[in-house]
Amino acid sequence: MTTAPGAATVRHVVGRIGLYVGICLxxxxxxxxxxxxxxxxxxxxxxxxxxxxxxxxxxxxxLFHNPQTWPSLRNSIxxxxxxxxxxxxxxxxxxxxxxxxxVPGRDQLLYxxxxxxxxxxxxAAMVPIFLMLYQLNLLDRQFGVVLVLTGGLLPAAxxxxxxxxxxxxxxxxxxxxxxxxxxxxxxxxIVLPLIRPGMATLGVWAVVLVWGNFLMPYVLLSNPDKQxxxxxxxxxYDAGGQPNFALISTFAxxxxxxxxVLYLFVNRRYGFAFQGGIKG
Amino acid sequence: VAGLGRGRATVFLAPALVLVGTFLVFPAVWTLYLxxxxxxxxxxxxxxxxFVGTQxxxxxxxxxxxxxxxxxxxxxxxxxxxxxxxxxxxxLAWYFRSAPxxxxxxxxxxxxxxxxxxGSVVAFLWQALLDRENGTLNALLxxxxxxxxxxxxxxxxxxxxxxxxxxxxxxxxxAALSTVPASHLEVAxxxxxxxxxxxxxxxxxxxxxxxxxxxxxxxxxxxxxxxPYLLTGGGPDNRSETLPVYIYKTAILNGRLGFGSAIxxxxxxxxxxxxxxxxRLLRGGSDEAAxxxxxxxxARAARRRQQSQPAVSP
Numbered sequence: 001m002t003t004a005p006g007a008a009t010v011r012h013v014v015g016r017i018g019l020y021v022g023i024c025l026x027x028x029x030x031x032x033x034x035x036x037x038x039x040x041x042x043x044x045x046x047x048x049x050x051x052x053x054x055x056x057x058x059x060x061x062x063l064f065h066n067p068q069t070w071p072s073l074r075n076s077i078x079x080x081x082x083x084x085x086x087x088x089x090x091x092x093x094x095x096x097x098x099x100x101x102x103v104p105g106r107d108q109l110l111y112x113x114x115x116x117x118x119x120x121x122x123x124a125a126m127v128p129i130f131l132m133l134y135q136l137n138l139l140d141r142q143f144g145v146v147l148v149l150t151g152g153l154l155p156a157a158x159x160x161x162x163x164x165x166x167x168x169x170x171x172x173x174x175x176x177x178x179x180x181x182x183x184x185x186x187x188x189x190i191v192l193p194l195i196r197p198g199m200a201t202l203g204v205w206a207v208v209l210v211w212g213n214f215l216m217p218y219v220l221l222s223n224p225d226k227q228x229x230x231x232x233x234x235x236x237y238d239a240g241g242q243p244n245f246a247l248i249s250t251f252a253x254x255x256x257x258x259x260x261v262l263y264l265f266v267n268r269r270y271g272f273a274f275q276g277g278i279k280g
Numbered sequence: 281v282a283g284l285g286r287g288r289a290t291v292f293l294a295p296a297l298v299l300v301g302t303f304l305v306f307p308a309v310w311t312l313y314l315x316x317x318x319x320x321x322x323x324x325x326x327x328x329x330x331f332v333g334t335q336x337x338x339x340x341x342x343x344x345x346x347x348x349x350x351x352x353x354x355x356x357x358x359x360x361x362x363x364x365x366x367x368x369x370x371x372l373a374w375y376f377r378s379a380p381x382x383x384x385x386x387x388x389x390x391x392x393x394x395x396x397x398x399g400s401v402v403a404f405l406w407q408a409l410l411d412r413e414n415g416t417l418n419a420l421l422x423x424x425x426x427x428x429x430x431x432x433x434x435x436x437x438x439x440x441x442x443x444x445x446x447x448x449x450x451x452x453x454x455a456a457l458s459t460v461p462a463s464h465l466e467v468a469x470x471x472x473x474x475x476x477x478x479x480x481x482x483x484x485x486x487x488x489x490x491x492x493x494x495x496x497x498x499x500x501x502x503x504x505x506x507x508p509y510l511l512t513g514g515g516p517d518n519r520s521e522t523l524p525v526y527i528y529k530t531a532i533l534n535g536r537l538g539f540g541s542a543i544x545x546x547x548x549x550x551x552x553x554x555x556x557x558x559x560r561l562l563r564g565g566s567d568e569a570a571x572x573x574x575x576x577x578x579a580r581a582a583r584r585r586q587q588s589q590p591a592v593s594p
Contacts, residue, residue, distance in 0.1 A: 023375070023383065026368075030390035030443065032416060036408040037401065048411035049419070090296040097292035113300060115559060119551040120308045121504040123524035127531045127540045128307035128314060151303025154296050183288060212398035215506045219532055230400045234510075252401045263396050 041253045046245035063250040071225060072232035073255070075142065076211055079228050082146040083153065084206035088199050090150070091157035096191060098158070099165040100173075110162070113155035122152070122215045130219055140222050148220065149210050157202050164198035165191070204266050208259055229255045308548060314541035321535030329538065336542035345518055346543065349526035353503065356438060356522050361502035364442035366495055369449020373457050374479070388450075395447030403510035406440050429512050433520035437508040444507070449494050456490035457483065489561070496558040500551060523547055 036050035044054035063069055098106055122129075129148055130139070138144030168191065176186050214230045221227050224235060233255065236247040315336055319329040340346045372391065376384045394402065409416050410428040418424045429436050460483050468478045484491075506524045508514070514521035514529060521529070527547065531540020 019375075023379075023387070026372075027387060027390065030387065030394055032420075033402070033405040033409045033443065034390065034393060035416065036405050037397075040408070048408045048414035050408060050416045086299075090299065093292040094296035097289040101286060101289035103289070111559070113304075115555050116304055116308065117300075118500065119548060119555050120304050121551065123504040123506050123527065124544050124547040124551060125304075125307040125311070126527065127537055127544050128310045129303070130532060131314070131319075131537055132303075132307060132310070147299065148303050151299045154300050155304070158296060208396070212400075214399050214510065219528070230398055233400045233404065248404060252404060256397050256401050259396055259398060260393070263392075 036249070037252055037256065040245065040249035043249075046249050048245070059246040059250045062246045063254065066247055068224070068232055068235070069247075069251065072227060072229045075226060075232075076228035076230070076255075078142055079145055079149070079213075079217065080207045080210040082142075083149045083210045084203045086146065086150040087153050087157045087206045088203055090154060091161045091202060092192070092195065092199060094154075094158050095161040095165050096187065099162050100170075110155075110159060114159050117152060117155035120152070122213075126215065126219055129216075133220055139220060140226065142221065142226055145217055145220050148216055149213065153206050153209065157206070161195065161198050161202060164195045168194050201266065204262050208262055211259060311541045311545050311548060314538055315545045317538040317541075319538035319541070321537060332538070336539045339539065340543055340546075345521070346526065348518060349521045349523050352434060352519075352521060353523040355434060356441070356505075356508070357499055357502045360438040360441035361445065361498040362495055364438065365446045365449045365498050365502075366491075368442060368446045369451075369494070370453045370491075372446070372450045373453035374483075376454060377457060391447045391450055394443050395445065399507045399510060402444060403507060406436075406443075406511055410436065430516050433512045433516065437511055437520050437522075440511055441502060441505065441507070445498060445502070448498060452490060452494045453487070456487040460486045492561055493558070496554055496561070500554045500558075503550060503554070504547070 036048075039050050039052045040046045041059055042055050042057065043052050044056045044058070046059060098110065103109070133139045133141075133144045133148070136144070138147070172190050172194075173186050176190055181189070212230060217228050218231050221231070224232070227235075229251070233248060233251055236244045236251065238244055316331060316333060317329040318332045318335075320326055372387065376388075379387075397405075407429075408414075410418075412418070412425060412427045415428075417428065418426055464482050465478055468482055473481070504524060505522070506528070508520055508522055509525045509528065512520040514525040518526075523543070524547075527540050527543050530536050530543070
């Protein structure tokens with residue numbers, strides 16, 4: 001040891017103080033933007049200011065009486081539920097087939113698709129997708145958006161669900177077959193109940209990703225009546241270009257709550273975080 | 281085959297394959313072709329687009345706005361993801377190992393919230409934070425009147441993206457750090473190694489592969505991130521116009537579909553390179569593991585031979 005004990009202590013104390021200051025700053029950095037979301041919806045005079053100027057629930061009253069609120073949330077639900085449903089059904093069928101039948105080049109196919117889905121992102125494929133829906137006459141139709149989003153989510157979904165199917169012993173199905181069960185019955189009564197947790201996970205994952213997706217509906221839907229919450233939030237401006245704070249703040253809160261709830265649900269139940277697939 | 285003929289398997293597989301083929305594979309391939317046309321949304325070339333060869337590509341490379349957006353994208357990815365999210369995520373994960381529970385809990389929730397809230401919402405939260413007259417930041421710094429998004433658009437979207445995406449790195453590194461054997465750190469500590477020495481000599485070599493994985497994934501995502509558009513709209517004067525925003529503006533807003541496709545293809549290729557490096561890395565990992573397994577097996581066999589030799593040859 002070349003340094004005196006005193007110097008070491010000083011360095012230790014300085015280090016500690018530095019650490020605490022750093023952690024405090026970091027907490028402020030991450031908390032500061034969120035403050036507005038928590039305070040402004042309940043503020044009597046909502047503005048860009050993140051402060052509570054008198055508690056009131058009037059803003060929510062305005063939100064729930066706005067003609068755009070419910071349709072846009074309904075559109076979000078339609079897109080999210082539609083995509084999640086398609087993803088679950090198709091992924092379940094495909095992963096079962098891939099797990100049980102020896103197709104040559106199966107693993108390569110799966111990896112290739114997974115690779116593709118991480119390369120062909122919404123941003124990179126926005127032009128061809130826009131043009132394709134235009135020519136298929138699916139532009140400005142919610143069903144078109146559902147199809148596009150489902151196509152992007154499917155490879156990862158099949159990949160995840162195949163793991164679940166692989167873990168089911170084949171002997172279950174074989175013994176059912178011995179007792180005369182048909183393929184349909186085997187699928188319905190044995191396979192489906194066993195992979196239900198996997199399907200639930202997939203569903204939540206798909207709903208959260210689609211619910212928050214801005215780019216695809218923004219590019220593919222032009223009629224305001226069809227746009228989901230993610231896009232409609234940006235139309236709450238008055239004629240002068242000023243944001244309508246009463247609407248935006250409450251809408252942001254209402255629109256965010258389902259995502260947070262679903263996240264907590266999955267985190268508590270399965271203890272992992274979900275992210276991936278098409279972003280942006 | 282347990283209860284599933286090849287025919288039925290095909291039927292099960294078909295819907296997923298058709299959808300993926302139509303909405304994922306086909307667009308990627310089509311981009312290649314569209315990039316060679318002077319396709320536009322309106323005008324004469326909307327009806328009968330002409331084949332123009334590589335002109336879109338030479339046009340793009342000559343376009344100062346394209347080069348500008350390429351440069352800004354590199355800045356954005358480099359500073360917000362490779363440096364920002366990566367380092368901050370690692371530091372958080374490292375700090376959490378010895379952090380008091382309430383501190384760790386609070387920070388984790390905040391960082392995760394920034395990550396899971398919808399993009400439209402967080403973009404507006406940041407607009408409120410940075411507003412010229414009433415923004416929280418200006419109120420805190422007593423700098424009312426400073427228009428951050430106009431004066432420093434790139435800095436704004438970079439810091440925004442660090443805030444937005446650090447959670448993933450934090451989660452990944454937390455998991456990675458839990459694989460570092462505590463006994464190794466204990467030995468190092470007793471030998472008098474300081475924190476950063478432990479970090480450099482023990483922790484970083486152990487989690488090297490996680491660092492690469494994390495860097496590649498967040499690079500891929502940030503490269504394709506459209507959220508800056510919600511914050512600055514690419515402006516002012518294209519000063520925060522990253523590649524995704526540039527593609528949106530030229531192709532969808534201005535209707536230059538062929539030109540936009542050519543640029544999309546460049547983005548696709550960049551994604552492909554990142555993804556291939558990532559996959560090679562994963563495969564390299566399994567090769568290494570297989571090698572180690574083989575070595576262990578060989579060593580065990582050698583030991584057995586040594587032990588059994590005296591018995592066999594009396």
